[in-house]
Amino acid sequence: xxxxxxxxIFFEQIKYGDETYLSWLxxxxxxxxxxxxxxxxxxxxxGFAIGTVRTTPRTWLVRLGNAxxxxxxxxxxxxxxxxxxxVVPEFLPRNLSLWVKQEMPAKEFVTATVCLGLFTxxxxxxxxxxxxQSLPRGQRMAGxxxxxxxxxxxxxxxxxxxxxxxxxxLTSEFMNVFKNSSVxxxxxxxxxxxxxxxxxxDSEQGIExxxxxxxxxxxxxxxxxxxxxxxxxxxxxxGYIAAAK
Amino acid sequence: xxxxxxxxxxxxxLPFLWTGLKFSANLTLIAMSGGIAIGTLLAMARxxxxxxxxxxxxxxxxxMRSIPLLMVILWFFLVIPLIIGKPxxxxxxxxxxxxxxxxxxxxxxxxxxxQSVAKGQVMAGYALGMxxxxxxxxxxxxxxFRNMIPVLLxxxxxxxxxxxxxxxxxxxxxxxxxxIAGKNYNRPVEMYLFSAVIxxxxxxxxxxxxxxxxxxxxxxx
Amino acid sequence: MAMIEIRDVSKWYGTFQVxxxxxxxxxxxxxxxxxxxxxxxxxTLIKCVNGLEPFQKGEILVNGIGVGxxxxxxxxLRSNVGMVFQHFELFPxxxxxxxxxxxxxxxxxxxxxxxxxxxxxxxxxxxLKDFEQKNPGELSGGQQxxxxxxxxxxxxxxxMLFDEPTSALDPEMIGEVLAVMQDLAREGMTMxxxxxxxxxxxxxxxxxxxxxxxRIVEDATTExxxxxxxxxRAQLFLSRILRH
Numbered sequence: 001x002x003x004x005x006x007x008x009i010f011f012e013q014i015k016y017g018d019e020t021y022l023s024w025l026x027x028x029x030x031x032x033x034x035x036x037x038x039x040x041x042x043x044x045x046x047g048f049a050i051g052t053v054r055t056t057p058r059t060w061l062v063r064l065g066n067a068x069x070x071x072x073x074x075x076x077x078x079x080x081x082x083x084x085x086x087v088v089p090e091f092l093p094r095n096l097s098l099w100v101k102q103e104m105p106a107k108e109f110v111t112a113t114v115c116l117g118l119f120t121x122x123x124x125x126x127x128x129x130x131x132x133q134s135l136p137r138g139q140r141m142a143g144x145x146x147x148x149x150x151x152x153x154x155x156x157x158x159x160x161x162x163x164x165x166x167x168x169x170l171t172s173e174f175m176n177v178f179k180n181s182s183v184x185x186x187x188x189x190x191x192x193x194x195x196x197x198x199x200x201x202d203s204e205q206g207i208e209x210x211x212x213x214x215x216x217x218x219x220x221x222x223x224x225x226x227x228x229x230x231x232x233x234x235x236x237x238x239g240y241i242a243a244a245k
Numbered sequence: 246x247x248x249x250x251x252x253x254x255x256x257x258x259l260p261f262l263w264t265g266l267k268f269s270a271n272l273t274l275i276a277m278s279g280g281i282a283i284g285t286l287l288a289m290a291r292x293x294x295x296x297x298x299x300x301x302x303x304x305x306x307x308x309m310r311s312i313p314l315l316m317v318i319l320w321f322f323l324v325i326p327l328i329i330g331k332p333x334x335x336x337x338x339x340x341x342x343x344x345x346x347x348x349x350x351x352x353x354x355x356x357x358x359x360q361s362v363a364k365g366q367v368m369a370g371y372a373l374g375m376x377x378x379x380x381x382x383x384x385x386x387x388x389x390f391r392n393m394i395p396v397l398l399x400x401x402x403x404x405x406x407x408x409x410x411x412x413x414x415x416x417x418x419x420x421x422x423x424x425i426a427g428k429n430y431n432r433p434v435e436m437y438l439f440s441a442v443i444x445x446x447x448x449x450x451x452x453x454x455x456x457x458x459x460x461x462x463x464x465x466x
Numbered sequence: 467m468a469m470i471e472i473r474d475v476s477k478w479y480g481t482f483q484v485x486x487x488x489x490x491x492x493x494x495x496x497x498x499x500x501x502x503x504x505x506x507x508x509x510t511l512i513k514c515v516n517g518l519e520p521f522q523k524g525e526i527l528v529n530g531i532g533v534g535x536x537x538x539x540x541x542x543l544r545s546n547v548g549m550v551f552q553h554f555e556l557f558p559x560x561x562x563x564x565x566x567x568x569x570x571x572x573x574x575x576x577x578x579x580x581x582x583x584x585x586x587x588x589x590x591x592x593x594l595k596d597f598e599q600k601n602p603g604e605l606s607g608g609q610q611x612x613x614x615x616x617x618x619x620x621x622x623x624x625x626m627l628f629d630e631p632t633s634a635l636d637p638e639m640i641g642e643v644l645a646v647m648q649d650l651a652r653e654g655m656t657m658x659x660x661x662x663x664x665x666x667x668x669x670x671x672x673x674x675x676x677x678x679x680x681r682i683v684e685d686a687t688t689e690x691x692x693x694x695x696x697x698x699r700a701q702l703f704l705s706r707i708l709r710h
Contacts, residue, residue, distance in 0.1 A: 003327055074448035075441050076406035079420060082437045090249075090434050141518050142555035146569040146621065147545025156568060160559045175311070182313035186412065193315050197413075206323040214312055214320070221311045237559050238601045 009205040010212065021199050021209075028195030029216050035112050035181045035191060036220070040174060042117025043124050050121065051128025052154060065125065072122035077115075077183050084115040085187040112184035120177055127169045131162035164235050171228035178220040192216060254435055258426040265422025266443065268336065272418065273405045276343035280404075281397065283344065284351030289381065291356055302352070309349035315410055317346050322414045335416035339408075347404050354396050358389030395459040402451050406444065419443065467530055469494045469625050469656045470515060475524035477510065477680075484510050485521060486680040492625070497657045499667040499688075502677035503703060508660045509552075511677070512627050515658065516547045529624055545573045548618030552630040554610040556602035562589070562613050563598035566620045574621065581620075588616040592646050608639030615646055625656035632663060664707055668692055676700045 010022040054065035072080070085108075089100045104110060135158060143153035185194035196213040200206045290302035309317065321342040326332045362385050370380030390397075409420040417425075420440055427436030468491035477485040485507050492498045500508045513519040515526055517533045517540045526533040531543055556565050566585035570576040576584075589595045592612040594605075602610055611631060618626060628647065632640045644666050651657055651670045661667065667674055667688065674691040676684035676699075684691065684700045691700075 070449060070452075071445070074406075074445045074452065076409040076420070076444055078409045078412060079437070079441050079444055082420075082424075083441055087434050087437050136553060136555070138551050138553050138555040139557070141513070142549075142551060142557070144518060144541075145516055145544055145547070145549035145551075146617070147541045147543075147573040148569065149541045152541075152572055156572060157557055161557075164559065179311075179313040182315040183410070185315070193313065193319075193413075196316070196319065200319075200323070207327075210316065210320050210323060214316055217312055217316060235559075238604060 003207065004205075005208070006205050007208060009203050009208050012203070015202050021203055024195045024199055025192070025212060025216065028190060028192040028213075029220075031109070031184075031189055031191040031194075032178065032181050032216075032220065035109065035116060035184055035189060036178045038113045039115075039117035039120060039181070040177050042113065043120035043173075043177070046118065046121035047124025048128055048159070051125035052132065052159065054125065054129045055132045055158075056150070065129075069122045069125050072119050073126075077119055077180055078186055080119055081112065081115050081183055081187050084111045108184070108187050108189045111187060112181070112189045116177065116180055116184065119180070120173060123173055123176075124170070127166045127173070128162060131166040132158050134165060135161055164232075164237065167228060167232045167235070171225060171232070174224045174228055175221045178217065178224055182217075250435055250438075251432055252435065254426075254430040254432045255439055258423075258430065258436065261426055262419065262422050262440070262443075265417055265419040268416070269405065269408045269418040269420075272339055272343060272408045272411070273401065275340055276347050276404060276408075277401050279344035280347030280351045281355070283348035284353075285355045285386065287348060287352035288355035288359055291352070292359055306349040306352055309346055310353075314346060314407055315413055318342050318410060318413055321345070335411065335414040338414060339411040339416045339418075343404065343408065347400070350400055351397065354393050354400060355389060357396075358393035359385055361392050362388045391462075395455050395462065398455045398458070399452070402448050402455070405451075406448060409444075468492060468527075469496070469529060470658065471525075471527040472511070472515070473525050473527075475511070475514060475521050475526060477507075477514065477519070477521040477523075484680050485514070487524070488677075488680075488682050489524075490675055490682060490685055492656060492658055494656055495654045496673065497651045497655075497659065497671045498673045498675060499671040500658065500660045500675045500677060501662060501664070501667065501703070501707075502683075506677040507680040508677045509629050512629050512658060512660050515627055516544045516549060518549075541573065545569070545621055546624050548615075548621060548623035548626040550611070550614050550618055550626070550628045550631045552634050554602075554607070554614045554634070556610055556614055556617070558602050560602075561598065562594070562600050562602060562605070565602065565613060566617050569617070569621050584620055585616070588619050589613075591619075592616045593642075606639060607635045608642045611635065611639075611643045612646055615643070615650075619650075625658070626650065628657065628659040628661065630660050630662070632661065662707060664692075664704070676703065678703075 010025070011020055013020055014024065050065045050068055053061045054069075056062065075083075089097050091097075092100060100107070139157055139161065140153060143157040144150070148156065181191060182193040184191055185197070188194070192213050196209055199209045203209065287302045287306060290298045291306070293299060318339070322335065322338045325338055325341065366384055366388065367380055370384040375383065408418055411418050412421050412424070415421065423436040423440035424433075427433035430436070470492040472488055472490045475485055475488045476483065488507075488511055490498075500512065502508050510519055514521045515528065515533065517538075521534060525535070528543060528547060532538055533540075533543065556562075557568070560568060563582070563585055566588060567578070567581040570581035570584060571578060586595070586598070589598055592615060594609060594612055594616070597605060597609065597613070602613065605613065615631075631647070632643050635643065640663070644663060647657070647659070647666070648670050659666075659671070671688050673685065673687055675682055676691070676697070678699050683697050686696075692704075
């Protein structure tokens with residue numbers, strides 16, 4: 001194997017410009033973190049709402065929730081990216097469509113965030129539904145029997161417990177968000193994977209480039225994991241072994 | 246708006262899309278077979294008694310599972326030609342990548358499957374005078390495999406969706422074919438939508454079948 | 467007016483009838499025990515009383531308010547009716563004390579101080595004053611059920627429903643829970659109790675209802691029930707259960 005190693009490449013200047021390759025990677029990391037965290041917030045809010053709705057006694061709401069989950073789970077993320085970027089704007093009202101295509105600030109970032117957020121929300125909705133349904137039926141009854149309304153029963157009894165039960169799958173989902181954010185390169189978000197390809201072509205030092213980017217992804221996943229572990233520890237209920245699964 | 250969709254471009258592009266879909270399907274099937282085979286070996290290594298083997302297998306699985314698939318695709322596309330000394334093309338690179346990558350995910354499933362088989366079964370195998378490999382091959386793995394069929398299939402549906410990521414190295418799968426056709430006919434909106442419909446129809450049908458299978462297996466047990 | 471009025475109540479799961487034309491009533495201050503073989507519909511009936519289970523025919527009035535009636539404010543009605551469950555159903559993510567205050571604060575709108583005062587008094591009463599900062603999971607079954615009774619009482623209910631309150635307990639813990647219930651009865655609480663504890667029924671109940679296959683087969687005063695139960699099925703049930 002013939003390969004010209006050059007570990008100093010990160011501090012060298014790019015071919016046309018006065019930035020260093022390191023600055024490319026750092027800004028890539030910034031976009032990766034921004035897309036991931038912003039979509040995570042969307043995913044949590046929507047995912048909990050839709051997952052909850054799917055356990056209510058309202059049949060039509062349950063169906064709507066199920067349809068939502070099926071829609072987002074059965075189309076590849078990359079295809080969804082293209083749909084949001086190229087297709088959805090065409091179906092908006094004329095003025096809005098023009099605005100989205102020409103004037104919307106940070107268009108790529110916003111599109112990728114919405115896409116990844118909704119995609120992840122469907123997966124979280126599935127976890128939330130399973131979590132709520134794994135609680136003993138008596139818990140819901142006990143809340144209602146006390147005179148709590150159904151929304152109050154969810155707010156104070158069911159959701160806090162369901163949340164604790166689904167922390168492990170939520171942890172891997174949080175790590176997945178960082179990994180999946182790499183797909184945003186395809187619509188031109190200047191995140192890590194985009195920068196990796198760009199630097200690889202520009203510097204021709206592929207191995208060093210990919211190694212650095214891989215380590216950065218690794219660090220992201222690790223930090224995400226530790227954050228969730230911290231939350232899990234803080235919210236643990238002594239004496240209660242989660243009826244997990 | 247909907248009225249502006251020009252569906253007439255779909256028909257002439259069908260043969261082209263069909264070639265793309267065939268590649269996606271082949272990639273899925275090969276990566277599934279190879280992935281399950283290697284994944285089973287990895288799972289056995291992780292559950293086995295040899296410390297170094299366990300360590301290597303876990304390191305491999307954990308590494309693959311914590312890197313974005315896209316990066317793995319790029320890595321293999323870069324490194325394989327360096328190792329063998331000549332370019333191999335996006336399609337072959339994709340085959341190797343997906344087999345290696347999915348093996349890590351399948352191995353986690355097989356590990357759970359092996360652990361789901363009662364301890365007494367292993368002892369019963371040994372009691373009959375079987376060796377380790379015989380016990381595994383004749384007693385444990387068939388049961389593990391059976392218990393995990395729905396999960397293995399679900400993972401395969403995910404794998405099928407993930408094959409769209411070969412877009413990054415330019416292999417001509419269904420999505421790439423739609424992408425090219427969209428550019429040729431200058432109708433990207435229609436082509437992306439159409440490819441989404443195909444993916445959805447296939448994945449939804451398959452996952453419905455898996456769901457029904459799951460219920461059926463649950464009843465049998 | 468009776469505290470609980472059950473008139474001609476029928477309920478189906480699909481085509482399967484779980485309750486058939488059940489009619490009975492519980493007067494203010496009365497203790498009524500419901501017994502019967504498993505699957506006889508007794509738990510379902512008691513859950514209909516506070517609307518936890520819907521029913522398709524008949525009506526149930528609690529303190530004059532129709533449970534199944536369209537305009538009824540069910541949460542308000544339930545806040546007046548205490549319920550104790552077979553599996554306790556304490557909220558595992560809340561401390562014992564929070565289990566007793568959450569309803570008072572969120573449903574009755576009491577101040578935190580007032581709710582805490584009430585909760586302390588009730589924990590003392592069920593003999594668990596030192597356990598208020600524990601998590602439910604750290605308590606024995608008998609202790610959990612006593613907390614659950616305290617939780618129901620914290621709402622100042624006008625009547626109490628008990629759904630097999632001792633059947634999930636180890637034998638040595640049944641007594642402590644029954645003792646709390648007995649005290650409650652003695653103070654004049656209106657109670658409807660689904661239980662297999664015939665000793666409790668004999669000593670505490672004013673009336674006994676016997677159910678089988680969704681029907682109320684027997685509805686008699688305690689003396690009459692244990693003296694001369696009229697139906698064969700009730701006799702069979704009693705002979706089986708008393709032999710233990």
